[in-house]
Amino acid sequence: MRHIAFAATALCLGLPAAAQDAPSCPLPADRYDMSAEQIEAMYDCMSAYMIEGYQSQGNEIATAYRDWTQASTRPAVAGVHGERFLNTFVNDVAAEQYLKYAEGDFEMPVGSVLAKEMIGVTDDGAARRAPLLIMTKVADAPETDGWRYSGVQPTGQALNVSQSFCHDCHQNFDASDSMGYPLEEVRVSQ
Numbered sequence: 001m002r003h004i005a006f007a008a009t010a011l012c013l014g015l016p017a018a019a020q021d022a023p024s025c026p027l028p029a030d031r032y033d034m035s036a037e038q039i040e041a042m043y044d045c046m047s048a049y050m051i052e053g054y055q056s057q058g059n060e061i062a063t064a065y066r067d068w069t070q071a072s073t074r075p076a077v078a079g080v081h082g083e084r085f086l087n088t089f090v091n092d093v094a095a096e097q098y099l100k101y102a103e104g105d106f107e108m109p110v111g112s113v114l115a116k117e118m119i120g121v122t123d124d125g126a127a128r129r130a131p132l133l134i135m136t137k138v139a140d141a142p143e144t145d146g147w148r149y150s151g152v153q154p155t156g157q158a159l160n161v162s163q164s165f166c167h168d169c170h171q172n173f174d175a176s177d178s179m180g181y182p183l184e185e186v187r188v189s190q
């Protein structure tokens with residue numbers, strides 16, 4: 001209700017509604033047992049608000065990634081990344097190889113960028129924006145198997161990430177060049 005009161009106040013003062021007003025996107029009681037339709041409805045409700053936040057400080061990847069290839073059919077909870085709903089996009093350099101969801105002896109081409117949106121859930125069961133997480137394949141990061149980890153906060157500011165924190169987990173996916181891939185049920189079929 002709170003944001004409605006804010007919007008009403010802004011209207012009374014003749015101000016444009018604050019750009020950062022959160023939409024009200026309530027979730028069902030068991031948010032980890034949502035149908036595909038319920039998850040899609042939540043995403044539709046959050047989508048414009050998320051992109052507005054990520055892009056608000058002009059971050060280059062945040063501005064570009066929604067035009068890339070979506071690598072999952074919808075957001076899904078994978079049980080890592082803080083039990084958030086995850087939705088991955090990959091750039092043109094990465095798309096062909098990423099969408100094979102391959103395991104084996106391969107490496108992603110330098111210049112690949114993978115961006116993963118996250119939607120969190122508050123204790124009272126409302127959806128909220130979480131950071132956009134990014135992996136970029138570079139030529140000069142042997143200690144992280146060529147991946148540079150970064151992120152963008154919902155406020156648009158760069159997220160402070162520890163390369164070793166991210167890679168300590170991602171290196172477990174050593175059969176897939178350190179990539180975790182979306183859950184099988186939401187992979188894009190070729």
Ligand code: HEC
Nearest residue numbers: 078114116133134135149150161166169179180181182183
């Ligand atoms: C505890 C393990 C763990 C940690 C820590 C972790 N990740 Fe992940 N990450 C995963 C898993 C598992 C997936 C695949 C899940 C999915 O997309 O459904 C994934 C997926 C991703 C993807 C999508 C590309 C892909 O398929 O791998 C990006 C981008 C990403 N993580 C970035 C990061 C960044 C940046 C950090 C550090 C801030 C980080 N991750 C920390 C486990 C982890």
